[in-house]
Amino acid sequence: MAGNKRSAAVALSLIGAYIGVNYYLGHYQRDDTVPADLFTSTQQCASSGRYDRPQCDNAYAQAAQVQQQTAPRYASIADCEADFSRGACDRVPPVSAVTVATASPAQFAPVRAGVVIGGAAAAFATPAAQPVYRSCAASPDRNDCGSGYGGGSGGGGRYFTGAGYRVSAAGSGSSVSISRSAFSASAPSATLSRGGFGARAASMSARA
Amino acid sequence: MERLSGIERTDWRRQAAAVGFDFAYADAQPYWDESVYYRFTLAEIEGDIEAASEELLAMCYQAVGYTLDRPALLRQLAIPEWAWDYLRESWRRQDKDLYGRFDLHYDGRSPPKLFEFNADTPTALFEAAVFQWQWLEQNLAQSVLPTGADQFNSIHEKLIAAFANFGFGHRTLHVACLRDHPEDLLTAEYLRDCANQAGIKTKALAIADIGIAAGARFTDLDDELITDLFKLYPWEWMLADEFGRSLPQDMMRLIEPPWKMTLSNKGLLAILWDMFPGHRLLLPAYFEGDPRAATLRGQVVRKPLLGREGSNIEIARNFAAATRAASQANAGPYGEEGFIVQEFRELPAFAGNRPVIGSWVVAGQACGMGIREEASLITSNVARFVPHIILN
Numbered sequence: 001m002a003g004n005k006r007s008a009a010v011a012l013s014l015i016g017a018y019i020g021v022n023y024y025l026g027h028y029q030r031d032d033t034v035p036a037d038l039f040t041s042t043q044q045c046a047s048s049g050r051y052d053r054p055q056c057d058n059a060y061a062q063a064a065q066v067q068q069q070t071a072p073r074y075a076s077i078a079d080c081e082a083d084f085s086r087g088a089c090d091r092v093p094p095v096s097a098v099t100v101a102t103a104s105p106a107q108f109a110p111v112r113a114g115v116v117i118g119g120a121a122a123a124f125a126t127p128a129a130q131p132v133y134r135s136c137a138a139s140p141d142r143n144d145c146g147s148g149y150g151g152g153s154g155g156g157g158r159y160f161t162g163a164g165y166r167v168s169a170a171g172s173g174s175s176v177s178i179s180r181s182a183f184s185a186s187a188p189s190a191t192l193s194r195g196g197f198g199a200r201a202a203s204m205s206a207r208a
Numbered sequence: 209m210e211r212l213s214g215i216e217r218t219d220w221r222r223q224a225a226a227v228g229f230d231f232a233y234a235d236a237q238p239y240w241d242e243s244v245y246y247r248f249t250l251a252e253i254e255g256d257i258e259a260a261s262e263e264l265l266a267m268c269y270q271a272v273g274y275t276l277d278r279p280a281l282l283r284q285l286a287i288p289e290w291a292w293d294y295l296r297e298s299w300r301r302q303d304k305d306l307y308g309r310f311d312l313h314y315d316g317r318s319p320p321k322l323f324e325f326n327a328d329t330p331t332a333l334f335e336a337a338v339f340q341w342q343w344l345e346q347n348l349a350q351s352v353l354p355t356g357a358d359q360f361n362s363i364h365e366k367l368i369a370a371f372a373n374f375g376f377g378h379r380t381l382h383v384a385c386l387r388d389h390p391e392d393l394l395t396a397e398y399l400r401d402c403a404n405q406a407g408i409k410t411k412a413l414a415i416a417d418i419g420i421a422a423g424a425r426f427t428d429l430d431d432e433l434i435t436d437l438f439k440l441y442p443w444e445w446m447l448a449d450e451f452g453r454s455l456p457q458d459m460m461r462l463i464e465p466p467w468k469m470t471l472s473n474k475g476l477l478a479i480l481w482d483m484f485p486g487h488r489l490l491l492p493a494y495f496e497g498d499p500r501a502a503t504l505r506g507q508v509v510r511k512p513l514l515g516r517e518g519s520n521i522e523i524a525r526n527f528a529a530a531t532r533a534a535s536q537a538n539a540g541p542y543g544e545e546g547f548i549v550q551e552f553r554e555l556p557a558f559a560g561n562r563p564v565i566g567s568w569v570v571a572g573q574a575c576g577m578g579i580r581e582e583a584s585l586i587t588s589n590v591a592r593f594v595p596h597i598i599l600n
Contacts, residue, residue, distance in 0.1 A: 005253065005598055006359040006576075010341045014401040015227050015394075028387050028396075028414045072422045083422065163431055164419045191419035191427040196451030197441065198386065198416035 034183075036118040037174040038132065038159060038167055048174050051117065059129035063115040067131040070162035071109040072192055080108040083192055085136045088113075110135075113159060116167055116176060118183050128183040132159040132167055135193060164191025209252055209316030211558035214245045214595075215352055217343070228397070229339060231390045232593075240335060241592040242343055246563065246579055249600050252316055253360045253577075260320040260489050261310055261567040261574035267487075268325060268471050269572075271479050272299055275470040284495055285475045286513055286545035291447055294456035295466045303465035304374055304571070306399075306438070307333075307367070309578075311587070312565040315556035319488050322480070323553075323564065324511070328464050328472030329442050331391055332566060332593060334398045336578030337363035340595045358598040363568050363576035367399065370571035371406035374463075376436055380409045382428060385440035387414040396440045403438075415441045424454035438463040443472060444514050444545075474511045478548050493550040502527055507552035513545045517589040523552055555585055562587070563594065 039045040045056035071092070074080035080089035092109040113134035135158055159167035165182035169175075217223075220242060224232040232240035248257075275281045276296050279289075287295065309330035312320040341361055347353040371381075381403050385396035400410045411428060418434065419427040426434040437460055439446065446452055455466075470476065477493040484490060494501035496510070510530045512520045524530035530549050555562035563581040567574060580591035 004358070005250075006344070006361045007337075007341060007363070007365040010338050010364045011405070012227070012338070012398075012401050013404050015397060028385065028393060028412050074422060079422075164421065164427065191421045191431050194419040195416050196420060196454075197418050197446060197449045198414070199449050200445045 033168070033177040034118055034180045035170060036116050036167075036176050036178050038114055038116045038176045039174055040114040044174070045115070045117070050174065059117045060115055063112070063129040063131040066129070067112055067162070071112075071131070071133070072162060074108045077108045080110060083135060084110040084133060088134065116159070116161065116178060116182075118178065130161045130165075130182055132161055134159055158193070160193055164193055166194060209249075209314070210247050211561070211563075212245055212247055214242050214347075216242050217346060220343075223342070224339065227334075227338075228390070228394050229334060231394075232335070232339075235590075237590065237592070239593055240339065241594050244594055246558075246594060246596040248316070248360070248596060248598050250358075250598050251600075253598050256320055257312070257314065257360065257565060257567055257577060258574045260312065261569055264310055264322055264325070264489055265308075265569050265572065265574065267480055267484060268327070268476065271476060271483060272467055272470050274483060275476075275479055276467065281475070281479060282470075284546070285470065285473045286444075287469055287473075288447060290453065291456065291466070291469075295469055298465045299467035303461060303467065304370075304463075305465055305468055306370055306463045307568065307570045308468075308471070309333075310565075310567040310569065312567055313491075313553050313555060314565045320565065320567075321491050321553055322477070322489055323491075323550075324474055325471055325476060327468050327476075329440055329516075330566075330568075331395045331440075332578055332580065333363070333568075334394050335593045336361065336566065336568060336576055337367070338398070340578065340593075343595045344597060353597060354599065356599065359576075359596065360598060361576040363570060364402070366570035366573060366575040367402040368406045371403040371408055373571065374408075374436075376408050378409070379435050380411050380432070381436045381438060382434045383410055383412050383438045383440075384415045384418060387416065392440050396438070399438060399440075415439065418451070420451055420454060424457040426451075426454075426458060426460050434460055436461045436463075442514070442516075443469045474513050474515070474548050475546075477511075477550055491551045491553055493548050496530075496547040496549055501549050504549060504551055508549045509552050510547050510549050512547055519588075521586050523585060555587075564591075 037048065037050050039048065042056045042060050045051055045059065046053045051059070072083070073092070077089050089108045089110050092107050110133040112131045114132050116130050116132050118128045161182050163182065165179045167176045167178050170177040221233050224230055224240065232238060275285070276299055282292055307330065308325060308327040310325050311323040313323055314320040341359065341364065344353065344357065344359050348355065348357060383396050383400040383403070385392045396412070400412055403410050413428050417429050419431070421427050428434055439462060443466065446455065475495060478495045478498070481490055481493045492504055494504070504527045506526065508524055508527050508530045510522045510524060515521060522530070527549065555564060560583055561581040562583065562585060563579045564587045566578040566580060568576040568578070577596060579594050579596055580587055581594055582588065582591040
């Protein structure tokens with residue numbers, strides 16, 4: 001019989017039906033990354049030896065189409081530049097006629113900085129392409145973005161897809177890694193970046 | 209209040225492993241220790257621990273408004289000025305808070321004294337709410353403990369009720385914590401379990417996987433907007449992180465709410481002493497640098513405003529020595545925001561072990577207790593969790 005100072009019953013619904021802490025880890029785990037390539041021009045793509053010219057042209061065409069649908073959009077150029085960098089944004093046509101009728105026609109989006117092509121490791125049946133944007137939000141007044149990326153693609157800053165998946169340098173040349181999900185269907189919220197919380201995670205637990 | 213020998217359940221390690229509490233015995237010195245337990249009388253629990261916790265909590269809530277109205281105090285708490293209105297707005301809006309843990313000095317003879325309030329990211333929750341409860345129930349079932357033995361512990365029930373009362377409706381509660389800390393994972397997953405039982409839709413993610421979308425809206429890994437977030441991650445770190453400045457622009461509601469920052473800071477101890485001088489539940493405490501700190505008699509404890517797990521806490525034989533310590537290097541990651549000095553109160557010793565009472569408050573109500581003990585006078589991350597019973 002339960003006393004009056006303690007819970008009458010303590011049932012668990014999530015915890016207890018499985019073995020060990022690894023179960024939790026699954027819930028809080030970042031999703032898989034896949035190898036990919038980052039190019040800043042079709043020329044660079046074609047001369048990389050990773051893809052041939054038709055594959056590169058095809059990927060760029062695909063990326064251009066995705067860009068129209070998923071590029072982060074802003075009502076003012078100032079808002080856009082704050083998230084990317086000074087001079088990195090342009091006025092873009094509205095997404096559709098419906099938008100013109102119902103919302104502000106003035107729209108700004110970041111200029112594409114390159115294209116990331118996945119599928120080199122047979123993760124995908126056909127190479128999938130996503131436009132990527134360069135952000136130096138940490139220092140928006142500097143168009144050179146410092147040296148955050150460090151890959152061989154020139155400039156600094158970080159590269160993100162329209163859904164906010166970050167492109168990470170992996171090895172030499174055009175090799176990068178990116179979340180597998182980056183190549184899935186377009187996202188509702190167009191995440192611009194991740195990893196802006198948790199900087200102190202490496203050294204400390206939150207417990208008190 | 210007394211410390212008694214217990215009989216360890218033969219399979220407690222297996223039970224702990226099954227729920228992800230395997231860090232209870234991972235180290236050479238187990239964290240969960242049921243070879244002993246503490247016994248309290250009902251009068252000690254209700255008259256001292258519970259009543260004191262409720263009174264302290266009421267004082268703390270008063271201190272929130274008091275602090276938010278005083279820029280000088282906000283500055284002393286090292287809360288960045290750009291966030292002040294963010295905190296005030298959450299207080300004015302009466303954003304609900306979920307939980308906290310008072311760490312109390314208690315010896316069964318004199319009134320409890322407040323050491324500190326873990327108001328933002330308190331842990332040791334699962335072991336208090338669940339594992340300790342199961343220990344009692346199983347010991348009762350085996351007649352190892354006498355019928356009628358009870359426990360100050362309705363934490364689990366109160367958590368479920370609190371979540372049900374948050375008014376999430378059909379919105380999803382995101383639960384986020386650091387990825388690589390088993391204790392944080394267990395705490396977060398336990399709270400998510402409670403929220404689920406309250407009928408709330410939940411989703412887990414790592415703090416580092418929170419994304420930001422146009423218009424400073426926060427997103428999860430599926431790019432869904434995060435409208436409500438429980439974060440087992442200190443507020444001061446959130447503000448200092450890259451996305452911190454976007455928080456005030458967003459509509460996302462957080463648990464704990466922003467105003468809790470005025471309480472999850474050891475500066476609270478100095479503020480309480482200023483608001484309620486001589487209060488029987490408080491130890492004299494001042495911000496370091498306050499001239500009145502020199503009036504502290506005898507040994508003093510110097511605590512960083514934002515420390516955790518006993519890091520950087522020092523006991524000095526007097527105030528002058530504590531001041532000298534200020535100029536020396538510290539072993540530990542905390543202290544850059546400043547310190548308070550508090551009158552030293554020696555923890556009682558039971559067979560050489562020094563218990564500190566962790567008194568839990570959930571949704572504004574004192575509802576349970578967990579005891580950690582170690583030989584040291586400063587309770588740290590090597591303390592053992594020891595269960596308790598109520599039996600007259």
